[in-house]
Structure formats: structure tokens, C-alpha cells
Amino acid sequence: MRTILITGPGGAGRTTIAAATALKAAREGTRTLVLSADRTDTLGATLGVPTGARPVEAATGLTAWRPDAAEGFREDLVAFQERATSVLDLLGASRLDAEELTPLPGAEELALLRSLRDAVLSEAYDLLVVDLPPGPQAVALLGLPEELRRYLRRLLPPERQAARALRPVLGRLAGVPLPAEWLYDTAARWDSELAAVQTVLEQRSTTVRLVAEPGPNGTDHVRTATVGLALHRLRVDVLVANRVLPHTTHDAWLSGLVAQQRKALESWRDAYDGGPGVREVAHLGSDPRGGDDLTALDLPGVDPDPAPVEWPVTEQPADEGGGRCFVWHLPLPGAVRDELDLIRRGDELVVTAGQFRRIVQLPSALRRCTVDGASLREGELRIRFAPDPELWPAGR
Template identity: 35%
Template sequence: MSARLLLFTGKGGVGKTTLAAATAAALAAGGRKALVVSTDPAHSLGDAFGVPLGGAVSEVDAGLHAAQIDPRALVDDAWRELRGHLRTVLAGAGVDELDAEELTVLPGVEELLALAEVRRLAGTGPWDVVVVDCGPTAETLRLLALPEALGSYLERLFPTHRRVVRGLLAGLAGSTSVERWDATADALGRLAESLEQLRALLTSEATSVRLVLTPERVVAAETRRTVTALALQGIRVDGVVANRLVPHPGAARGAAATWMRTRRAEQDAVLASLADLGSVRCVEHRAGEPVGLPALLEIAAGLYGETDPLAGTAAEGPLVDVVRVGDEYELRLAVAVGDSDLDLVRVGDDLAVTVDGRRKLVALPSLLRRCEVVGAELDETGLAVRFRPDPDLWMR
């Protein structure tokens, strides 16, 4: 897939669907072929455009197409075959048939299939850009973590080498029906390949996430945690959009003007607290509900002005970097931890970083595998973990 992939997410009710639709409309108006798809169960993308949308791609305007993915329909179609193969594996391992049926109803399968459908749609059209209206933040974080998590579990259960898988399955079943187990191995291999392709897509330079918030302290705190969680997954955040800013009342007087001035000052203070995340794009609150292409293009004009809607505004820098400090080494993780709960554990050749309950294994460079952890510090640039050469391993 050569198209640019831009994912919009944010706390429920902040207006991410409207801004995703407005961005896609602006891209199409600027001459790019744009596809906007929604994985949000709320099904509000069609409402934003003022047209009915379904699972099939439909044309909204010249150069602009849209679709509303229905994960439940995907489960009925795409998951049925693989569930049958998994039941075969579990039954061969001695799991009761009823239990096997329950175990194949995997949590998150709907979200995973929705993401796979985004990838399929993106690769089947002439799109320059694919804009994705994701669900609320918590659901999106689970969605984006699924390919890596399930891929890791699958690799542990069924190793990559096809002959190993085939021999394992045949041994579990005690069966001489090679064809049956061969089909199961092929199905699991296709699943593993699909998961790896999804993970590669999400962490590629062509993919980024744009976070939408309303300028409130609670929402801003969630946004900062989301930046950290995505960074730990290796997924790039290219910018933050603040929606529904109270307009400046100017020199107007009266109770309403005083309220607006006070509220806007509070909102500006919240935005200032996010300065380390880069430049925040802003959209002022409008009296009318933005429905239909003209209203969405007006939103986009206020949001992007003369700049390219695809231009990122986030602070740039490598997620992981290693520097030498005297006789020690520092592994720097550019994640905004803030007041989050942080835990570090050395697990073999990996460093397990847990922030607010979300865990990520960071593969240590070969240099640091021969070192021991001696401390960690937080500063404005992120987390720095200090390593000291282990005398027992250093000369190996």
C-alpha cells in the first residue's frame, strides 16, 4: 500500500469524526484522491457528510470517497473459516468441543478485522490518502495494539516454520490426515502474515495518528497518556487538534463577554500545557452544526489555512536513542510520562516499560545487553535509563 494513512482519534464526543471528514474533504478539494473510512461503532461519518454510507466505498464528491466499516459483518464472513481451523487445533489438543467453541470467540476480533479491512480498502483503490475515523481513544489504543499482541501470541503457540507447525498439529491430533492439518497450518500462516503486515503498516513512515481534544484539563491529560501509549507501540503521532475553542469576545462587555473571556483564558492555559507536544492546531466553536461538504470545507479552512493538511505539527525526534555518558550508557525513550505510573523491568534482552498499565517490550541494542540497569530518570525530553557494563559479560 503506497497511500498515506492518517488516523483520527480522541476522547468520545470531541468531534474527531467531523475533523476527519473535513480533512478528507480538504485533501480532495486540493487535488488529491482521498478515501475516508470509519471504524467507529457510532456510525456518524455519514451524518457528517449528510449522505448514507455503507461498507462499500461510495463517491461523496469529485476525488472524495467514503465507507463505514461494519465489524460485525466482517466477523460473520472472514472469521468463520479460521474459527473452524482453531476448533480443530483445540480439539486435537484434547479440549472439549463446547469449550473449543467458546475459546475461539477471541476478544478484539471485530476491531482486528476492521483494521484489516482498512488495509484492504486502502490497497484496492487509487488513493493518495486514506483518512481513518477511529473509535474513542481507549478503543483505538486496543485496536492499534492488537496486531503486535496477537502476532506475538500466535508465534509462541505456532512457530513460523511451516513444517514445525504441521508436525505439532499432527502430533496433537494423532491423526494421519495430513491434508487436514496442512490446511490448518496454512490458515494460521496466513493469519500470522496478515498480523505482521498490519503491524508493519501501523509503524511505517506512511502512517500517523492525529489526536483530537477539547481544551479541558481532563481531556488534555488523556491525550498526553495516549501520546505515550502510541509512542511505546512505535506509532507516530503527527499532531494535536484542539476543537471547540470559545471565540475571543474582543472588546465586548457584559456577562456573556466576561464568561467567554474567562473560559477562553482557561482553554488557552490548557493548550499552553501541551506545548511540548508541538504546535496545536485549533478550531473555534461554531454556532451551527457542521453537516455537509460546504460546512466541512469551512471547518478545514479554519483548521489548516494555506498549509498542507498532511503536514505534521508534532515535536520530532527518535523514539529510542542510546548515548554514552562517562563510563555509563543512557537509553533515552522520548515518551511524555508526566504524572503517569511508571515501572521498568529487565526481561532478558528486553526492557519492559509499563506506563499506566500499558506494557511494552523495548528490544535492547547488543551493546546494552551486556550491561546492567543502574537507574532511571525523567526530564522534559522523556525517560532516560542508565546502564553500566557488566564485568562478567563485557569482554564476551
């Protein structure tokens, strides 16, 4: 299954591009689902068909779905209360009724991730188009499954579940209640669900389309979002320059905007030469509504076999004293040297790029090495590792 994630700054037309991308694919015979997390039905207004908590057919071969975060939040919390009955009774806590529950911040995004997983597992579609929140928020959302799984493993290590049969005895000996079995069961279920979402995001067939209006604000957002997405090994296949004005105009006021857009477009092509293609989408003079308007946007097709994002490790001779070193290559287009930071923690590397941070596992060979320096060249972070004599086998 092919997945296209669409993001960009607020007001840049993300939902419109998502709807147009999905409609184009459906009209070409691809079974397509378009997902959105917006509370307001912008997706339905664009497609001309109301969307909501249940999937609806928006066109032949096209299904639209805007999951209800409130419904999922209520179901999850009520189920959690049922599983935690003994703990809540011990604390003297009063139960919350489903009718009084309102979703907390972030519930929409979590509902979107769950729906993404359900759509993939259903195998009912060939293409999934996801209308994500604005750039930095979207990057944080896409990194959430990996981070939550890491937290679960730290808080409730799976190996401790082996002592389930001894837990009552240990509890009496310690004089304090130990975590109940339901807690480990819940953690295992959450880990399984998060792993399913993470698998979808890490697939080679999952790519991102960045949408922005050409201009100073759009340029800043594109650079920031590109760095964050690259840090999570997500490939941007197309940079959509939305609402591009006609190149020539006799209006003096519009000519300034046109010049600003042309300058931004030139900088985008220079900055992403050899990377994602820049596709101009003309301004229609009004907000696109319905199938005819979406078709007029003339978006690029869907690449059925996108290239994977590689983080290769290469072996090189050491600069001095003979020997060798290893270099880990992390493509980070748009990254700025002064905004980069690296911290080695055991078998993990904490990489910070601007406002984004990710903790990544070191490849097995590099775990027996020490960090020997790093550099940023041509949009690629190159981290040097020197073999640790105490850990590296002799003669290797």
C-alpha cells in the same frame, strides 16, 4: 501512502475532524479514503452521503467506507469451523450457522484494522484518514497487531513447523494428537495479516491528530492519550482544539467557558512547545453538516513528509570509576514519574506508563548490557545500561 489516525475523547468531534481533513485533501487533488468504525453512520451524516459496508464516493477524489464488522466476523468464524472440522468432530461440538452469529466486542476495531490493511495494499489512494475510537481504546487498538503477533510466536513458535513431517509419528508415540497442520497454517496467515497492519502503523508517513475540546477534561485526555501514543512510537502532528468559542463575548454565562478554554489552550501550548502544533477550530454554532460546513472549519493541511519518531541510543562516560554506559532515549511527553515502571525480561523491556504497557525488543547492543537506572527528564525517559563484562567483547 500517507496515513492520518484521528482520535480524541468521546463527543469531541473526532468524526467531524476526520471528514473535514479528508475532504480538504481531496479538494486539493489527493486521492483520499476516510475510514470509520462507528456502528451509527455519523460519518455519512457529516459528509452528507450515507456510508456503509461498501466504499462510496462522497465527493470528487474522496471515498468513504464504514466496514461491516458483522459480515467479516461471520466469514472468519465459518471459515475457522471448516478448517477445524476434525477437532470439532472429535469434541462432539455442534456447528454455528452464519445467520446466528453476532459480532463479539472488539469486532468493529478488528474490522477497521483489516480495512486499513486492504486500503493500503490496494494502492488506490494517496491519503488514508482513519476515524479511531476514543483515546485509550484507540491506543489499545493500535498496539493490538504487535501484541497478537507476540502471542502467536509464543504459543506456536514458527521453528516447530519444521517437524510437520514427523507430526503423525510423534503423535502415535506420544499417544495424544498433536496440533494439526491447519493450525500452523492459520497462525502463519494471521501473522502475515497482522504484520501488514503493523507495517502501516510503524511507517514514518503515519501520524496521529488528537482532537479535544479545550477544558479540564480535554486536558486530562490529551495528556493520557499522548503518553500512550508515544509509547507506541506514534507521532502526534497536530493537536486540534475543537469548538473554540469566540475570544470576546458579552454573555456573562459564556464568559466563564471562554476563560476556561483560554486557560486550557495556554497550557497546551506550554506543554507541547516544540512538539505538535495546537490548531484552534472555531465553534460554528451548530454541528457541521456537508461540504461547506466542513470547509469552514479551516483545518491544517497534510504534511507530506513528517519527521520520524526516534528512540536513539547514545554512549556516555560512566559517572564513577571510568568506563562507559549507554542511554536509551524514549520520548514520552506528558508522562509522570510515579506512573512509570520498567522490567527487564531477557531481550525485552516491559515499559509501563500510567494505564499503558508495551513490551519492546532491546536494540542489539543493549542486549549485552544490564539496566543501570532510569530517569524522566523534560518528557523523555532515559534508561541507562552498563555493559555486561561476561557478554561484552574485551577491548570494546
